[in-house]
Amino acid sequence: MEGDHIKRSYERHALILSLLQANEFVAIETMASACNTSTQTIRRDLAVLSKEGKVQRYHGGARLPTNAAGPTYEIRSARNVPEKIAACELLPDLIPDGSSLFLAGGSTLALAAKSLLRKTRLTIVTNNLHAAVTFYNKEGFDVHVVGGWLRTASGSLVGDRTAEALQPFSLDFAVISTRGITADGYLLEYDQSLVGPVAAMLSNSREKIVIADNSKFRSTGIIRAAHLRDIDHLLTNEPVSGDTEQMLQRYGVKLHVPEVGADIPKRRNAAAGSARA
Numbered sequence: 001m002e003g004d005h006i007k008r009s010y011e012r013h014a015l016i017l018s019l020l021q022a023n024e025f026v027a028i029e030t031m032a033s034a035c036n037t038s039t040q041t042i043r044r045d046l047a048v049l050s051k052e053g054k055v056q057r058y059h060g061g062a063r064l065p066t067n068a069a070g071p072t073y074e075i076r077s078a079r080n081v082p083e084k085i086a087a088c089e090l091l092p093d094l095i096p097d098g099s100s101l102f103l104a105g106g107s108t109l110a111l112a113a114k115s116l117l118r119k120t121r122l123t124i125v126t127n128n129l130h131a132a133v134t135f136y137n138k139e140g141f142d143v144h145v146v147g148g149w150l151r152t153a154s155g156s157l158v159g160d161r162t163a164e165a166l167q168p169f170s171l172d173f174a175v176i177s178t179r180g181i182t183a184d185g186y187l188l189e190y191d192q193s194l195v196g197p198v199a200a201m202l203s204n205s206r207e208k209i210v211i212a213d214n215s216k217f218r219s220t221g222i223i224r225a226a227h228l229r230d231i232d233h234l235l236t237n238e239p240v241s242g243d244t245e246q247m248l249q250r251y252g253v254k255l256h257v258p259e260v261g262a263d264i265p266k267r268r269n270a271a272a273g274s275a276r277a
């Protein structure tokens with residue numbers, strides 16, 4: 001088995017869409033090189049994506065559909081995909097079989113949902129429609145989708161009704177993401193409607209997990225959704241800077257990054273604070 005190959009089709013599809021978003025036309029050979037797989041595999045991937053209306057196939061390559069009114073959610077979310085996947089692949093190690101969890105909205109957690117398919121007997125409460133579709137035929141999963149206002153930018157149900165629907169649950173884990181992490185530990189969003197559901201998930205779970213690729217340490221939102229003092233674990237795709245590591249230690253957050261060279265990244269505790277502020 002070729003350990004460096006990207007084996008999961010959803011990872012290849014996300015990378016292909018990312019390449020097409022950045023370039024008007026991409027050759028099959030370029031896609032195969034980026035995905036570290038064969039041109040035959042890429043041709044099969046393009047056949048699937050073409051059938052789904054996400055790409056237009058041409059001799060020797062593909063491009064995004066020219067008649068689309070605008071980029072789809074999947075295309076818009078195809079940024080930093082390898083980094084997101086590397087962080088999301090750490091999640092199953094933290095979630096024991098048979099446990100319960102909240103899974104928040106957003107493209108990062110839609111990828112995290114795919115990584116959870118390796119687990120058994122999970123109870124999942126989510127407002128993430130893309131995650132729900134991933135889980136719908138997974139035998140042994142008990143999935144609850146809460147209602148609310150559909151935020152098409154993220155494919156999530158949000159707002160006061162969603163926050164209220166989350167309140168009756170008491171679960172083992174809350175798994176959230178963020179648009180940005182400030183130097184003083186705040187987790188930011190751009191939309192106030194996202195804050196209530198995130199707060200409800202955090203307040204009704206025993207262990208809190210944030211998944212954030214390294215770009216989130218550079219990007220910012222405008223609304224404070226949570227703070228690192230309320231978080232137990234941060235999953236990201238690479239080691240963080242010294243200042244960020246000190247901040248995580250100050251707030252008692254365990255940092256998890258992939259092991260270098262791992263085919264399927266394994267969890268590593270890189271920092272653990274002694275007490276919560």
